[in-house]
Amino acid sequence: MLLTDLLASGKNITVSVSIEDLKEFAQILIEDTRKKLEQVIIDDKAERYIEPKVASQIIGVDLSTLWRWAKRGYLVPIEIGGKRRYKLSEIKSILNGGRK
Numbered sequence: 001m002l003l004t005d006l007l008a009s010g011k012n013i014t015v016s017v018s019i020e021d022l023k024e025f026a027q028i029l030i031e032d033t034r035k036k037l038e039q040v041i042i043d044d045k046a047e048r049y050i051e052p053k054v055a056s057q058i059i060g061v062d063l064s065t066l067w068r069w070a071k072r073g074y075l076v077p078i079e080i081g082g083k084r085r086y087k088l089s090e091i092k093s094i095l096n097g098g099r100k
Contacts (some may be wrong), residue, residue, distance in 0.1 A: 004028055049085035053061065058091055 003025040069075040077084040
């Protein structure tokens with residue numbers, strides 16, 4: 001039985017583990033963690049486009065401010081199917097103080 005199976009069982013038991021079993025368990029944990037982190041990174045890098053109303057709520061400004069910023073080139077929306085959308089990455093950049 002694998003250590004991961006014992007953990008999943010939820011039972012309170014005492015186990016004597018060989019070094020090889022402990023090493024295998026550590027490798028399984030590392031691999032699982034690596035896969036989860038890779039997915040988080042992939043999801044984070046995937047660009048999302050959000051509506052003006054949602055963008056204004058995230059940033060905490062009025063829709064008229066978004067319009068003014070677009071005119072000045074500070075936060076310019078893109079048009080998808082005749083609708084304005086804002087890149088979430090650009091909004092995050094503004095929130096982190098990275099836009100001038």
